[in-house]
Amino acid sequence: MAWETVGTEAVVADCVAFARRLIQTPSMPGEEAALAALVAAELRALGYDEVWGDAAGNVFGRVYGQDRSLPALALNTHLDHVDPGDPSLWPAPPFAAEIRGGRLIGRGASDIKGPLAVQVYSLAALLQAGERPRRDTVFCGVVQEEVGGAGAIYWAEHLDYPVELVILGEPSANTLALGHRGIVDFWLTFHGRSAHASAPERAVNPNYAAAAFLARLEAAAVQLAAHPVLGPTTVAPTIMQVDTTSGNVTPAWTRVLLDFRTATESVDSLRAFIDRLAGDSPHTLAYADGLEPSPLTGSAAPITGFYTPPDSPLVGRAREALGRGMGRAPELTRYRFATDGRHFAPHGIPVLGFAPGEEEMAHTAGESIALDQMAEALRAQAQLLREF
Numbered sequence: 001m002a003w004e005t006v007g008t009e010a011v012v013a014d015c016v017a018f019a020r021r022l023i024q025t026p027s028m029p030g031e032e033a034a035l036a037a038l039v040a041a042e043l044r045a046l047g048y049d050e051v052w053g054d055a056a057g058n059v060f061g062r063v064y065g066q067d068r069s070l071p072a073l074a075l076n077t078h079l080d081h082v083d084p085g086d087p088s089l090w091p092a093p094p095f096a097a098e099i100r101g102g103r104l105i106g107r108g109a110s111d112i113k114g115p116l117a118v119q120v121y122s123l124a125a126l127l128q129a130g131e132r133p134r135r136d137t138v139f140c141g142v143v144q145e146e147v148g149g150a151g152a153i154y155w156a157e158h159l160d161y162p163v164e165l166v167i168l169g170e171p172s173a174n175t176l177a178l179g180h181r182g183i184v185d186f187w188l189t190f191h192g193r194s195a196h197a198s199a200p201e202r203a204v205n206p207n208y209a210a211a212a213f214l215a216r217l218e219a220a221a222v223q224l225a226a227h228p229v230l231g232p233t234t235v236a237p238t239i240m241q242v243d244t245t246s247g248n249v250t251p252a253w254t255r256v257l258l259d260f261r262t263a264t265e266s267v268d269s270l271r272a273f274i275d276r277l278a279g280d281s282p283h284t285l286a287y288a289d290g291l292e293p294s295p296l297t298g299s300a301a302p303i304t305g306f307y308t309p310p311d312s313p314l315v316g317r318a319r320e321a322l323g324r325g326m327g328r329a330p331e332l333t334r335y336r337f338a339t340d341g342r343h344f345a346p347h348g349i350p351v352l353g354f355a356p357g358e359e360e361m362a363h364t365a366g367e368s369i370a371l372d373q374m375a376e377a378l379r380a381q382a383q384l385l386r387e388f
């Protein structure tokens with residue numbers, strides 16, 4: 001096979017060097033322009049057939065396939081990262097991209113710049129071996145994933161070529177991730193009657209209703225349905241607020257933010273679940289501020305997940321090709337966090353996640369990625385491009 005004869009180590013070394021330059025170019029959400037320019041220059045230097053950008057600030061590179069009549073394969077990673085926080089908590093400066101003990105350390109190492117470099121170089125590896133992917137393959141670097149996915153939404157809405165599959169480069173430790181749960185956030189408000197705190201008998205204090213609800217919620221949460229791959233629907237009460245800032249006034253209302261991660265539950269079934277636990281206590285339920293129903297889907301679910309079932313032919317084909325590339329079939333898994341994949345699924349574009357990097361590294365101080373995992377992912381993905 002050409003792969004073994006073209007100097008695998010040289011391609012991996014170039015890929016890692018590129019990942020280091022990506023980390024050394026900070027790209028907080030909304031500030032991705034310098035990184036997009038760096039990526040575009042690399043795509044041109046590597047011989048991609050087309051390189052372009054769009055009005056959202058996304059950057060793209062296309063490599064023509066052997067059969068240009070087939071729908072394209074899209075390789076998607078975002079360009080932005082979260083804030084590194086206090087640099088003193090890091091074992092090495094967060095934008096220095098130091099390599100220690102076989103791991104590349106830096107903000108974005110696993111989420112998302114290590115995987116981004118692997119996507120870009122999986123195509124470069126084929127080109128350097130004198131090969132082409134089976135179908136047209138488009139690398140898509142999108143902006144603002146960490147703050148809602150404006151880049152991915154723009155891409156999906158302006159897509160003007162058919163796409164067979166999106167390979168999402170969120171870190172999956174070289175497993176094949178089939179999806180993730182959606183998010184539904186509700187404000188649950190308990191209503192009472194406020195009074196002077198010196199005369200609590202005149203009040204209906206909604207704090208008691210909220211407390212009783214939360215005790216019942218903790219016990220009932222295990223009854224929420226579980227999905228065989230995506231796992232159980234979970235709920236976490238997070239923010240609590242009252243209408244008063246005066247310590248000597250009982251509140252007229254108390255509200256709690258309920259953060260549901262939904263696998264099989266619908267918004268309606270969650271409303272029924274909450275209403276049952278709230279019982280006779282006067283209460284109202286509303287979507288949390290800023291989390292309106294998705295304009296993409298028109299669905300009531302504020303944030304959808306995505307899911308490609310394991311018996312889908314796409315999963316079988318991708319798994320076989322990746323497995324041939326790395327010498328073992330990738331395990332089928334799911335992401336715990338939400339990704340841009342949720343913006344593609346409503347358009348009917350299938351999504352699978354595959355990338356190096358451990359999910360639990362994402363957004364942590366000391367974020368890093370194993371170089372041998374990057375090398376394995378590069379081999380696997382190059383084989384996917386050949387076969388898929």
Ligand SMILES: [Zn+2]
Binds near residue numbers: 078111112145170171
């Ligand atoms: Zn990410």
